[in-house]
Amino acid sequence: MKAVICPAYGPPDVLTIREVPKPSPKKHQVLVKVMASPxxxxxxxxxxxxxxxxxxxxxxxxxxxTRPRQPILGLVFAGVVEEVGEAVTRFKVGDEVYGSTGFKQGCHAEYVCVSEKKVITTKPANASFAEAAALPFGGQTAIYFLRKGNIESIQHPKVLVYGATGAVGTAAVQIARHFGATVTAVCSSRGKELTQSLGADHIILYDQEDFTQVSDSFDIILDAVGKTSKRQCKHLLAPKGKFLSVESTDIAAERTEYLVFLRKLYEDHQYQATIDKVYPMEKAVEAHTHVDSGRKKGNVVLTMG
Ligand SMILES: NC(=O)c1ccc[n+]([C@@H]2O[C@H](COP(=O)([O-])OP(=O)(O)OC[C@H]3O[C@@H](n4cnc5c(N)ncnc54)[C@H](OP(=O)(O)O)[C@@H]3O)[C@@H](O)[C@H]2O)c1
Incomplete structure (x- = not known):
């Protein structure tokens, strides 16, 4: 099978496409033909x-x-089950699935083996593979941090999402809205239209206005891009308000339950996959270069099909 190989730590052009052995599923694993991976x-x-x-x-x-032990990067997949291990009960050949492999990675390839007990479920029926691949990374992180802020137990929560146009930010705006929040999104002028389309109630353009000067208070401030700090905005917190940052030492959990939740939102048309660019797998260097810019809007997806 073809895979994007990262033979050494370095800039995007360390990446190369190589033929590597196709994996075969163990007892509890499914072999997924990867169609798209962010x-x-x-x-x-x-x-x-x-x-x-x-x-x-x-x-x-x-x-x-000195170099990645797993030379095939890629934390998220969307694809079709091609083979199942002898003990697999949750999936059958032909199922359209999506999920994440966490630090095991390996998704930037034509095939990946995933345990049925890990983070995998059927993809939203109305999502293309590229759209499904754009959901787990930002979606799971946003659910994790918003729940950490106890969003579901707050009546009419007011949430500020700083960095609302990244993979995590675009997800956080939508998921906070789903939980009934009034959402203030902070982004650049370049992201205004996108943030409007995601349903943000108020938008502050950080290149035109200092968001720390607004006269409002929030139950949750989520720094979705790691570019502000509690010190900068603690005066904006309501009395029991929480400041949360993706750049803390806290690593968001990845759970099948989160994927099921995202699938339901997507199928109910309450969530959109934000895709900036789609590249064929062979253009992995260009895709990494674009992500490295720190300016992507939502998600960048590789297609393998
Ligand atoms: N803790 C965890 O478990 C966890 C999980 C996932 C991600 N993360 C971390 O979360 C961070 C965000 O991830 P991501 O994938 O969402 O990032 P991303 O998509 O690469 O973020 C890029 C976006 O951020 C915006 N941006 C850049 N500089 C900004 C600034 N100064 N203020 C506000 N917005 C700015 C950019 O738009 P403009 O340039 O137009 O502003 C762009 O749309 C990363 O550092 C990642 O490592 C942590």
Whole structure:
């Protein structure tokens, strides 16, 4: 099978397309023919080993000291079950699925094996494979952090999403709205139309206005891009308000339950997949370069089909 290989930590052009053996599923695994897989901020961070200080050492232990131990990056897949292991009960050949492999990665390839006990479920019926691939990374992170802010237990919550146009930000705006929040989105002028289309109630353009000067207070401030701090905006928090940041040491959980939740929202037309660009797998270097810019709107997706 063809795969995007990352033979060393470095810039996007370390990536190369190679023929590698097609995996075969173990007892509890399904073999997924990958149709689409996003390149997200997590993938480019791993490719470049872009972490600071002590965490750089931790990451080397976790991912490989001098180069990625798993040379096939890619944390999320959408595709079709092609083969099932002998003990698999949840899936059958032909099922259209989506999910995430976490630090095992391996999704930037034509095939990936995934345990049926891990983060995998059927994809939304009305989503293309590219759309399905655009849901898990931002969606799961947004659900995790908004729930950490106890959004469901607050009556008419007021939520500020800082960095509303990234993969996490676009998901957070929509999911907060779903939980009945009044959402204030902070983004650049370039992201205004997108943020409007996601249903944000108020929009602050950070290149025209200082969001920390607004006369409002929020139950949750979610920094979805890691570019502000509690110190900068704690005066905007309601008395029991919470500041949450994706750049904290907290790693968002990945759960099948979250994927089921996202599927339902998508099928009910309450959630849209925000896709900036789609590239064929062979253009992985261009895709990584675009994600590296830090300016993508929503998600960048590779297609393998
Ligand atoms: N803790 C966790 O478990 C977890 C999970 C997932 C992601 N993350 C982290 O979350 C961060 C965001 O991930 P992502 O994939 O959503 O990022 P992303 O999609 O790459 O974010 C890019 C977006 O951020 C906007 N942006 C850039 N600079 C900004 C600024 N100063 N203020 C406001 N918006 C700005 C950009 O638009 P403009 O340039 O037009 O503003 C662009 O739309 C990453 O650092 C990632 O590592 C953490």
């Amino acid at each position: 390149v997200n901020s997590g993938d480019v961070r791993i490719r470049a080993l872009r972490v600071e200080g002590f965490m750089r050492i931790v990451m080397r232990f976790a991912l490989g000291f």
